[in-house]
Amino acid sequence: MADLLSRRKLTVSVAGDGGIPGEPEKVRLAEELGRALVDAGYRVVTGGLGGIMEAAHRGAKLSECFEPGDTIAIVPESEPMTANPYADVVIPTSLGHGRNFLIAQSDALVAIGGGAGTLTEMAFAWIKDRFVIGYRVEGWSGRLAGSPLDQRRRPVAFEDDRVYGVSSAVEVIELLRRYLPR
DSSP states (O other): OHHHHHHSOOEEEEEEOSOOTTOHHHHHHHHHHHHHHHHTTOEEEEOSSSTHHHHHHHHHHTSTTOOTTSEEEEESSSOGGGSOTTOSEEEEOSOGGGGHHHHTTSSEEEEESOOHHHHHHHHHHHHTTOEEEEESSTTHHHHHTTSOSSSOOOSSOOTTOSOEEESSHHHHHHHHHHHOOO
């Protein structure tokens, strides 16, 4: 069992704005992040739709280290065809926003902007003692970056436990290497 876990690629969920036609900077950040995550050996999990989710998957596929199965979409509908075209593994749930609880089960969660759906993913990840990172951009990730979501003492070994604020994919990878797996 330990050998199997040592070979498993860690998963990082990327959450954020689903529809962001006027936010090219967030799209660029998500593409950079997706690529950097796969370059560093992680799998990218998203809610599988457009916006930040699609950009993260698209970026992941640009990595020279990309392997089939590195982009996982957990979609809210029952139809796999609702996933963005860059998703390798599509998990249809029929759960609507309830699927956000599944997205938060990754080894870590990184948020880029986001509205209420992203907020639920961040909160679920926090409750489940996952490592949570937020980009310092407009939306819930920026509002929560640098702060704990509540005052509970989580049983994890993150120093100064909080939503870690970042501005780049390089910072995300540095934090993941420092704190995962824990």
